[in-house]
Amino acid sequence: MHYETLLIEKQEHIGVIKFNRPAVMNALNTKMAQELLHVLGDFEQDEDIFAAVLTATGEKAFCAGADLKERQHMSKEAMARQRALFVKTFTAVIDFCKPLVAAVNGFALGGGTEFALGCDFIIAAENASFGLPEVGLAIIPGGGGTQLLPRIIGRAKAKELIFTGRRITAQQALEMGLVNYVVPAEKLMEKTMQIMQEITRNSPIALRQAKLAINLGSDIELHSALSLEAECYNVCLKTEDRDEGLRAFNEKRRPVYKGR
Incomplete structure (x- = not known):
C-alpha cells in the first residue's frame, strides 16, 4: 500500500x-x-x-x-x-x-x-x-x-x-x-x-510476552507483577516455538522461530 x-x-x-x-x-x-x-x-x-x-x-x-x-x-x-x-x-x-x-x-x-x-x-x-x-x-x-x-x-x-x-x-x-x-x-x-x-532472532511470542510483563508489571506491586510474569511465561510454554527452542538447544543449532 x-x-x-x-x-x-x-x-x-x-x-x-x-x-x-x-x-x-x-x-x-x-x-x-x-x-x-x-x-x-x-x-x-x-x-x-x-x-x-x-x-x-x-x-x-x-x-x-x-x-x-x-x-x-x-x-x-x-x-x-x-x-x-x-x-x-x-x-x-x-x-x-x-x-x-x-x-x-x-x-x-x-x-x-x-x-x-x-x-x-x-x-x-x-x-x-x-x-x-x-x-x-x-x-x-x-x-x-x-x-x-x-x-x-x-x-x-x-x-x-x-x-x-x-x-x-x-x-x-x-x-x-x-x-x-x-x-x-x-x-x-x-x-x-x-x-x-x-x-528478531528470538521467538516473537516470547518477545510479546516479555514486553507485556515488563509494561504491565512495572506499575503494580511486586507480588501481583510476579503473578503476571508467571502467566506470561505459561503462554510461551504452550507454543511450537518453545519446542523448537529446546530442540535447537539440544541439537546445538540456531532455532528457527515461526511465532506459533
Whole structure:
C-alpha cells in the first residue's frame, strides 16, 4: 500500500516505519496520524514481522511535533477531532504489542519526543535533540509526555524539562537515561538494524510476552507483577516455538522461530 506521509520497509522479520515529510521537518499532521495508525495495526497483524523500527527520512528532523500550519484555519471542533485522532495514534505506539525501537535523527520536539518515548527504547544520532516545548504555546505535552518522561528519567528531572521547555542534546539524553545509544548520524540505521537483528532472532511470542510483563508489571506491586510474569511465561510454554527452542538447544543449532 502507498502512503503519502510514511515510507514502509520490511527486512526479514523487521518492519521499518519512516516519517516522510522532510520538507516540514516530518511534522505530524492529520494524514500522518491516520497512516501511522493504519501501519501499526498492519504490523501487529503481520505474523512475519517480529519487531519494528520508527524513524524518519531526511537529516534535520525525526519529527518536529504537530504541524501548526495545518491548525491555523481549523475550527475548535476540527481541532478537537484532530486531537482525539492524535491521542489514538500516540496510544497505538505505546500499546504496540511487539518490540518497537525509535531511531532518532535530528530534531525530536513535542510530539516527536513523545513518539520516541512511546517506543521501547531509543537509539539517537549525535545530531539528535529532544524537547517538550508545549508550555511555551500555552498547552502541555499531550502525547504521553507528562506520563512517560517521569517514568524514564525520574519525576524531578522530567518536571524541569517540561516546565522550562528546554531542549537537550543526544549526549545529555544519554546521560539522563532517556536514550540507550548515541551514534554518528551516518551509523544510525546500521546500529539500529544490528540491534533489531539481535531481537528478531528470538521467538516473537516470547518477545510479546516479555514486553507485556515488563509494561504491565512495572506499575503494580511486586507480588501481583510476579503473578503476571508467571502467566506470561505459561503462554510461551504452550507454543511450537518453545519446542523448537529446546530442540535447537539440544541439537546445538540456531532455532528457527515461526511465532506459533
